[in-house]
Amino acid sequence: MSFKKLYAFLEELNKNNNKEWMDEHREHYHDVRDFYIDWLNTMNIELAKIDPDYFDTPGKKAINRINNNLMFHPNKPVYKDHFGAGLDQRSKQGDFYIHIGISENFIGGGYWHPSSKLLKSIRAAIDYNGEDFKKIINKKSFKNMFGELMEDNPLKTSPKGYSQDHKHIDLLRKKSFAVGVNLTRQEIMSPDFSDRVIEVYKELLPFRRYLNEAVTV
Known part of the structure; x- marks a missing residue:
């Protein structure tokens, strides 16, 4: 698995943004998600070496849900077009955020x-x-x-x-x-x-x- 394959999955999901397609490709989704979580686990370890105040944030805690919140945003697609994650995460705000997606790729914080x-x-x-x-x-x-x-x-x-x-x-x-x-x-x-x-x-x-x-x- 690689980031190249992660992008390929997101491209396919973007073309077929519905629960039926996701259910059929659930195993592929979990393969991609597990790859990203493993990479986040590695970064979690590396960043902790740099910062004595770093807050341990395993990949499973860091990664955001891929589902959009349709209760508050009913006009959005069922699924996001990106994988987002927040490391050094004491709370959802103020973390070190990594965004990997089709339309945007960035790292930020604050x-x-x-x-x-x-x-x-x-x-x-x-x-x-x-x-x-x-x-x-x-x-x-x-x-x-x-x-x-x-x-x-x-x-x-x-x-x-x-x-x-x-x-x-x-x-x-x-x-x-x-x-x-x-x-x-x-x-x-x-x-x-x-x-x-x-x-x-x-x-x-x-x-x-x-x-x-x-x-x-």
């Missing part, structure tokens, strides 16, 4: 659409020591890898409790604090993909540590 409680904590941290956060996101190697924070329709005014002329108002207006690096299929299918994942993890660590500390204080 807080995308955090709850109002978590967002309030992040803003409080930025109010207290936003200079430290800006040093992280403005570091040359960080900029080269991730560019800017992902945009998420920021507030047009200041959030409650903060003035319009706050020195970090550009950050305080944000509703999400996440970054990612896009990848090609060729990069994912290459022999050094795992090395690339480790490289991204290392660069992302200070960013994730700042945010994780902000929401736990």
